[in-house]
Amino acid sequence: LSKPSDVNTIRRSLLLAKIHEEGLDTLFVTDRVNVRYLTGYTGSNGLLALSPEHGVLFYTDSRYTEQAAREVSCKVRIVRTRPLIATAFREAIRRKPRKIGFEKSSLSWAEFNLMQASKKMPLGCELVAVDPWVELMRMIKTPEEIEQIRLAVELTSSAFETALFQRFKPGMCERDLAAEIDHQQRKLGAEGPAFETIVASGPHSALPHARPRGEKIAANQLLLIDMGASRDGYTSDMTRTLAVGKLDQVQKKLYRAVWEAQQAALDAIRPGVRAREVDAAARAVFARHGMEKEFPHSTGHGLGMEVHEAPRVGKGDKTILRAGMVITVEPGAYQRGLGGVRIEDTVLVTLNGCRVLTPTPKELMIL
Ligand code: ZN
Ligand code: ZN
Numbered sequence: 001l002s003k004p005s006d007v008n009t010i011r012r013s014l015l016l017a018k019i020h021e022e023g024l025d026t027l028f029v030t031d032r033v034n035v036r037y038l039t040g041y042t043g044s045n046g047l048l049a050l051s052p053e054h055g056v057l058f059y060t061d062s063r064y065t066e067q068a069a070r071e072v073s074c075k076v077r078i079v080r081t082r083p084l085i086a087t088a089f090r091e092a093i094r095r096k097p098r099k100i101g102f103e104k105s106s107l108s109w110a111e112f113n114l115m116q117a118s119k120k121m122p123l124g125c126e127l128v129a130v131d132p133w134v135e136l137m138r139m140i141k142t143p144e145e146i147e148q149i150r151l152a153v154e155l156t157s158s159a160f161e162t163a164l165f166q167r168f169k170p171g172m173c174e175r176d177l178a179a180e181i182d183h184q185q186r187k188l189g190a191e192g193p194a195f196e197t198i199v200a201s202g203p204h205s206a207l208p209h210a211r212p213r214g215e216k217i218a219a220n221q222l223l224l225i226d227m228g229a230s231r232d233g234y235t236s237d238m239t240r241t242l243a244v245g246k247l248d249q250v251q252k253k254l255y256r257a258v259w260e261a262q263q264a265a266l267d268a269i270r271p272g273v274r275a276r277e278v279d280a281a282a283r284a285v286f287a288r289h290g291m292e293k294e295f296p297h298s299t300g301h302g303l304g305m306e307v308h309e310a311p312r313v314g315k316g317d318k319t320i321l322r323a324g325m326v327i328t329v330e331p332g333a334y335q336r337g338l339g340g341v342r343i344e345d346t347v348l349v350t351l352n353g354c355r356v357l358t359p360t361p362k363e364l365m366i367l
Helices: 004-021 032-039 062-071 084-093 109-116 133-138 143-167 174-187 202-206 249-268 275-288
Strands: 026-029 046-051 055-061 075-079 099-103 126-130 198-201 221-227 229-231 238-244 300-302 309-313 326-329 332-335 339-342 345-349 354-356
Touching: 004 026, 004 032, 004 046, 004 133, 026 032, 026 084, 032 046, 032 133, 046 084, 055 062, 055 084, 062 075, 075 084, 084 099, 084 109, 099 109, 109 126, 133 309, 143 174, 143 221, 143 229, 143 238, 143 345, 174 198, 174 221, 198 202, 202 221, 202 332, 202 339, 221 249, 221 339, 238 249, 238 339, 249 275, 249 326, 249 332, 249 339, 249 345, 275 309, 275 326, 309 326
Parallel strands: 026 099, 055 075, 099 126
Antiparallel strands: 026 046, 046 055, 198 221, 221 238, 300 309, 300 326, 326 345, 332 339, 345 354
């Protein structure tokens, strides 16, 4: 199994088995990341039709003829019409199917309507909204995928080090530091940031999803950095909160509580545990500090080809953790007027616990 195309073939046959089991004649995969996962296609307009009886066909348009020939490991059809599903659907219904599945979280209303309103729809044929089957497959990573994620994670940690400890200057504004972080990630081989880089200083860091401003990064304040890269189709995600100058006791206490919560969540990770139990471990630490109201988001999320994927490591998520899953662990605490602290690592679930992939230290760093 050295060639990536072999991996794609195995993934498609697993999905075909599922399609068969669920009694569908055909499934259309339209989610861009799922299409890439199953075919290797990196372009923006592709659709995969999978039929246990008639095989697998990849649809794209003529802009991608050459790229599809190079990347895609199954049969390719180049079509002229838009959207692709118009052709794929027309071809599928010729075989008089009884059930056609589509991915409910990615097909547009217009595309659904195009199928629903088709006059050629065979009598008794049913359109079936399918759960995130491919997303569930994507939760367990192959060793090759884990290596890709590890490389993205290390790239982010190196860029963090250069941006914060070589390029940062007192008086710099949040936006300039964010640009420096993005620049360093690109120089190290990122296709781009995996999401909009967060640089938030002082009270602004109390907003969990703060956007970098033109404001100067102030002294004796917290500085929250949340950053990630896309590299070769895989992502990374890391948060560190630093001290610019000296912190007071309240800020330091906030930092220690978050660090403790993060460690408690990491300690809770092992195969067989439910995602919500990891979340509960972090929450229990905040409760002990009387800070449960200051932690308004989930403890983490799955990470892979997308920066946010299944499972959600939060309240009520029943997903059972398995070896080979990659998740983030990122509790935070936010106090209005003072600021926020979040510490986020990317973590691999192993056979007996977990391995933190993020190499950046967690001791409070001082700028
Ligand atoms: Zn993050
Ligand atoms: Zn995250």
